[in-house]
Amino acid sequence: MIEKKVKEKKCKECRAVFSPYKPLQIVCSPKCAIDFARKRMEQKESSVWRKRKQQILEKTKTLSDYKNELQKEVNTIVRLIDLGQPCIATGATKGKRNAGHYISVGSNPTLRYNLHNIHIQSEHSNSWKSGDTIRYQEGLKKIYSQQYFDFIESLKSTPPINLSIDQIKDSIESARKIIKELKSTESTYTPDQRIELRNKFNKRINIYHTSFLIPPPTY
Numbered sequence: 001m002i003e004k005k006v007k008e009k010k011c012k013e014c015r016a017v018f019s020p021y022k023p024l025q026i027v028c029s030p031k032c033a034i035d036f037a038r039k040r041m042e043q044k045e046s047s048v049w050r051k052r053k054q055q056i057l058e059k060t061k062t063l064s065d066y067k068n069e070l071q072k073e074v075n076t077i078v079r080l081i082d083l084g085q086p087c088i089a090t091g092a093t094k095g096k097r098n099a100g101h102y103i104s105v106g107s108n109p110t111l112r113y114n115l116h117n118i119h120i121q122s123e124h125s126n127s128w129k130s131g132d133t134i135r136y137q138e139g140l141k142k143i144y145s146q147q148y149f150d151f152i153e154s155l156k157s158t159p160p161i162n163l164s165i166d167q168i169k170d171s172i173e174s175a176r177k178i179i180k181e182l183k184s185t186e187s188t189y190t191p192d193q194r195i196e197l198r199n200k201f202n203k204r205i206n207i208y209h210t211s212f213l214i215p216p217p218t219y
Helices: 030-060 063-081 123-128 133-143 146-157 165-185 191-205
Strands: 097-101 118-122
Touching (some): 063 097, 063 118, 063 165, 063 191, 118 123, 118 133, 165 191
């Protein structure tokens, strides 16, 4: 009788090649079996702890935490809409990029999530030049139009918004879906297209009344 040759395997623990004496054997020795089982248990416990930690963090989040989380997602949307575009204020194409607010969060927190109020801006212009307001204005007029700039100025009359945690969580979920969609294409857009995308996604994030969301005409 011809004895069937056992196919060699690589030990899942020490990576040494060995000849198993059982079909489903994945480690080469009792020591490796113990070490492999211990690591698997540690990984499982670590996974359980990560989930538990996330649950704890979620329960201790404040309204301010949720607002900042939504701002992060909205800023990501702006970076994807304005992908490949120069700084709105300086025209620079190199360096770190920010999602820069034209009307600052400090001066008018109501507009912090309105995509029309946020455009791609260089770190230097946004942070070191305190928003670079004058050149930001010029950039809006040059890239889009005087009409669009006037619309953004008119947003200052937006009534104050008082969002609950549940409302913000819904907006965060919508924003993340938008980000996924934008990342699936990673396209560059014309000025008109960028305005239309801001209209479209402002509506989906569902924070502002439609009277403060400009329709998509040709500028």
